[in-house]
Amino acid sequence: MTKQIYSGIAAGQVPEGYKLEHGYVIPKEWKVVHFNECFHRLTQKNTENNQNVLTISAQQGLISQLDYYNTPYASEDKTGYFLLQKGNFAYNKSYSADYAYGAIKQLEKYDKGIVSPLYICFSANEGTNTDFYRQYFEAGMFNREIYKIAQEGARNHGLLNVSTPEFFSAALVFPPVDEQKKIAEILSCCDRVIELKQQLIAELQRLKSGFLQAMFPAKGHSEPVIRFPEFSDAWEQRKVSELGEVITGSTPPTKDKDNYDGSYFFVSPADIQGNRYVENTITTLTEKGFNFGRKLNPGSTLFVSIGSTIGKVAQIKDFAISNQQINAVVPSSNYDNNFVFTAFENFSPVIKALSAQQAVPIVNKTTFSDVDLFVPQLEEQKRIGDYFITIDYLITLHQRELEETKKKKKSLAKLLLTGSVRVPT
Numbered sequence: 001m002t003k004q005i006y007s008g009i010a011a012g013q014v015p016e017g018y019k020l021e022h023g024y025v026i027p028k029e030w031k032v033v034h035f036n037e038c039f040h041r042l043t044q045k046n047t048e049n050n051q052n053v054l055t056i057s058a059q060q061g062l063i064s065q066l067d068y069y070n071t072p073y074a075s076e077d078k079t080g081y082f083l084l085q086k087g088n089f090a091y092n093k094s095y096s097a098d099y100a101y102g103a104i105k106q107l108e109k110y111d112k113g114i115v116s117p118l119y120i121c122f123s124a125n126e127g128t129n130t131d132f133y134r135q136y137f138e139a140g141m142f143n144r145e146i147y148k149i150a151q152e153g154a155r156n157h158g159l160l161n162v163s164t165p166e167f168f169s170a171a172l173v174f175p176p177v178d179e180q181k182k183i184a185e186i187l188s189c190c191d192r193v194i195e196l197k198q199q200l201i202a203e204l205q206r207l208k209s210g211f212l213q214a215m216f217p218a219k220g221h222s223e224p225v226i227r228f229p230e231f232s233d234a235w236e237q238r239k240v241s242e243l244g245e246v247i248t249g250s251t252p253p254t255k256d257k258d259n260y261d262g263s264y265f266f267v268s269p270a271d272i273q274g275n276r277y278v279e280n281t282i283t284t285l286t287e288k289g290f291n292f293g294r295k296l297n298p299g300s301t302l303f304v305s306i307g308s309t310i311g312k313v314a315q316i317k318d319f320a321i322s323n324q325q326i327n328a329v330v331p332s333s334n335y336d337n338n339f340v341f342t343a344f345e346n347f348s349p350v351i352k353a354l355s356a357q358q359a360v361p362i363v364n365k366t367t368f369s370d371v372d373l374f375v376p377q378l379e380e381q382k383r384i385g386d387y388f389i390t391i392d393y394l395i396t397l398h399q400r401e402l403e404e405t406k407k408k409k410k411s412l413a414k415l416l417l418t419g420s421v422r423v424p425t
Helices: 001-009 067-068 131-139 143-149 165-170 177-215 287-292 337-353 365-369 378-418
Strands: 018-021 024-027 030-033 039-043 055-059 061-064 082-085 091-092 103-106 112-115 118-126 173-174 236-240 245-249 258-265 283-285 302-305 313-316 320-322 326-331 372-375
Touching: 024 030, 024 173, 039 165, 055 067, 055 091, 055 112, 055 302, 061 103, 061 112, 082 118, 091 131, 103 131, 131 143, 131 378, 143 365, 177 337, 245 365, 258 287, 258 313, 258 372, 283 287, 302 337, 313 337, 326 337, 337 365, 337 372, 337 378
Parallel strands: 258 320
Antiparallel strands: 018 024, 030 173, 039 118, 055 061, 082 112, 091 103, 091 118, 236 372, 245 326, 258 283, 302 313, 302 326
C-alpha cells in the first residue's frame, strides 16, 4: 500500500482511498484544519516572578537554562517573559542544523517555567490530543507550513521571519480522534524503548567511570583501590615519554592538492568525539600526504592538546597521521595499547588542568611527555585494558542500537503521521 501511495503521488494521481486537501494527500477519513482550531495562543506574562528560565534543546526539549548551561543567560528583569504550565507548547523561531525551521517543544520536565517573548507559546484546545501533536511537531510535519510563511532569505539575526497570525492560520492534518490516540500510543512506545536504551548507556558509562577511578591510583597514591586478585606487584611511576614515542602531529601542505582525498586517515580534534576508536576522518590523505607526517601505528592513543575539546582521547585502528593539535603516544612493546589508552582516559582531567592557567589552553609536547603516571606489569596492563575494552564494546553496541531504533521510529512516524500506513481503531 505504501509503495502505491508514493508511486501514485509521483505520477500526479491521488491513490484510491485518499484525497488531496490543501496540498496534503491524506486518507479520506482525515481532514486539514487551521492551527487555531486545535491550539490557542498563550501570552500570560511572568507576574509571579518565576525564575525557571527555559531554553529549547534538540535532545531534551524545554529545559531549564540552569540544567542545560549551568548558568543563566536571561535578563535580570523577567516580568516580560511568557509563563508556561506543564503541557503547554513553545515555538522557538531560531533555526539550527537540527531544526532548519525552528523547534516546537512541549513542557514536560517542570510544572512551570518562563520563556523569552520571542517564542510563540500555545496550549491545546479541548478535544486536541497533545500526545499526537507532540509527535507531529517532533517529526517535522509542520515544517512545510513554516516554510510557506518564512521563505528563503526572510531571516533576521538568526530568527525565522514567522508572524504570529500566520502561524495560527497555518494548516494541520487532523486524523479521527481515535486514530490520533492510537498513533500517539505507538510512537510513545518507541520513545519509551529509546529512553530505556539511553538509561542503559548512561548506566554503563557511570559503571565505567567508577571503575576507572577505582582501578587506577588516585592522586597521591601509587596503587589502585581495586585490583584483579592474581596481581600484587607494586605499580611503578613512569613518565609519558617512557611509555613509547610521543608525537605531535603536522599538516601536509594544503596548497598541494595531491596530498588529499586519498585512503589514509588524517585525524583532527573534530574526529575525536567521545567514541573509543577513530572510525573515520573528515579529511583523508593520499600516500604522498600520508608520508609527509609522522606515522601512527594501530592502537596508538591520541590526546587533543589544544582547543575547545582539549583532553579528549581516542585510539586508532589503522595507520594514520594527526594534525598539530594532537599529541599521540605510540606505545612500545613493554606497554599494552589498550591499557595506555585507558590510563590517558582516566588521567585526562589532570593533564588538561596543566593548560588551565595559560591564555590559550594548550598541553605542548614537552609538558605532555613529562607527566607522571603509575603503571603495573605488562600482564596486569593487559587484563585492565581487556576489561575496559569490553565495557567500551558494550557501550558502542548499545549506542548503535539506539541510533538504529531512532531511525526506525523516525521512519514509522512518517508513515503513520501521513496516513501512508493506517492503524486499526
